Amino acid sequence: MNLGLISLICLLAAIVIGFVKNCNVGILCTGIAAVLALVFGIKASDIIKGFSASLCIQMVGITYLFAIINGNGTLELLARKMVALVGKQKRLIPFVIYILGFIISAVGPGAIPSLAIIPVIAIPVAASAGINPIMTAIIGDLGVMSGRMSPLTPEAAVVRELMAAQGLEADTVPIMFCLILTALATMVLVYIYYKGWKVDVNAVGKEAELPKFTGKQLLSLAALAGLAVGVLFFSWNVGLMGFLMGSLLIIFGCGDEKKAVQMVPWNVIIMVLGVGILMNVISLSGGIDIMVAALEHVMSKRTAAMIMGITSGFMSFFSSGLGVVFPTLIPTASGLASTLGADAIELVSVIVIGGTIVGFTPISTTGALIMAGVSQQENAEERFPQNRMFVELFAVSFLALAVVAVFSFLGIYHLFV
Structure with missing residues (x-):
């Protein structure tokens, strides 16, 4: 049997x-790549080439910096101060949380840590203000997803590398605009469903006075500003800048180095890099061409973007968008575009959007955190029954996927890329 086909089957099996089994797909892929190398006589050096050192530096560096900043309370206090700006206009809280989610995600850490941070902030704030906490957490995480493809995030680094490998212009800013558009459309539908304009005056609690930023927290904010300026205006490597700013914060006593290292999402990083190793074998053996040929049978120029968006969405129900969906589908974009006459950047965009925007199911980390956070609120079982919440979160995922399908079919994303 052809090695390309075997390697594709192995990826699916992983x-x-x-x-x-709830185990790391990246580790499985690395082990499978090692077996394929032994069986088919592939050099170990060719297998190892699939490990991207530059991507590793970018992901570890930026997540290390944000582990320090998150650990010293800077992000949480910044969030609460932003929410406090609305004053008595409680109806504006969901929109402030959306903006907050976008900012926290876009300035560096990306979606992975931010999707966990936002519900922790949004749910108690919304509950105390008499706003639906489920809706507020969903809208906040839509903001996080909107900022995922900012040039500063490690996730954007993954997508840029995958695009550059196909000879495409490695720019994720147009993809970010498409994500924002999709998230805003989904947010409007969620806001209408939950009647977000209604405020429960009986649930409104007393507003506590927020403390001022400490000196260490101000230094942390300065480090964030330095990172943004260096990357956006001087084209410095975001990973190296993360290590530099993180090191300076540790030297000035703004964080605990050991705790920061422990908070780096090693599981996700290993997943991304490990899948990349097997994807290199698939690429070398012609597996990408086999995938492209299979997709061509069910696509036309008109339906390519829609089918690709739906495919990535369904894949992300069961696997990581960043670790599995992006490295598997993005390499097919250039081949499909040249055969079908479609736009390769548009196909990459819908893969990223589909693999991002459906992440609200209760079986995902995001959905599980929302359910857990809401369940801790007073009279939660009576006000927010778990069975109903479970169904609603699944419904939001399918609603978001429907938005992607409609926008793709109508060619709306093509206007931005």
Whole structure:
């Protein structure tokens, strides 16, 4: 049997095993790549080439910096101060949380840590203000997803590298605009469903006076500003800048180095890099061409973007968008575009959007955190029954995927890329 086909089957097997056994797909992919190398006589050096050192530096560096900043309370206090700006206009809280989610995600850490941070902030703030906490957490995480493809995030670095490998212009800013558009459309529908304009005056609590930023927190904010300026205006490497700013914060006593290292999402980083190793074998053996040929049979120029968006969305129900969906589908974009006459950047965009925007199911980390946070509120079982919440979160995921399908079919994303 052809090595390209075998390697594709192995990738599918790794995804299924990872989901069923709840183990790291990246580690499975690395082990499978090693077996394929032995069986088919591939040099170990060719296998190792699939490990991207530059991507590793970018992901570790930026997540290390944000582990320090998050650990010293800077992000949480910044969030609460932003929410406090609305004063008595409680109806504006969901929109402030959206903007907050976008900022926290876009300035560096990306979606992975931010999707966990936002519900922790949004749910108690919304509950105390008499706003639906489920809606507020969903809208906040839509903001996080909107900022995922900012040039500063490690996730954007992954997508840029995958695009550059196909000879495409490695710019994720147009993809970010498409994500924002999709998130805003989904947010409007969620806001209408939950009747977000209604405020429960009986649930409104007393507003506590917020403390001022400490000297260490001000230094942390300065480090964030330095990172943004260096990357956006001087084209410095975001990973190296993360290590530099993180090191300076540690020297000035703004964080605990050991705790910061522990808070780096090593599991996700290993997943991304490990899948990249097997994807390199797939690429070398012609597996990408096999995938492209299979997709061509069900696509036309008109439906390519829609089908690709739906495919990435369904894949992300069962696997990581960043770790599995992006490295698997993005490499097919250039080949499909040249064969079908479609726009390769548009196909990459819908893959990223589909693999991002459906992440609200209760079986995902995001959905589980929202359910857990809401369940801790007073009279939660009576006000927010878990069975209903479970169904609603699934419904939001399918609603978001429907928005992607409609926008793709109508060619709306093509206007931005």
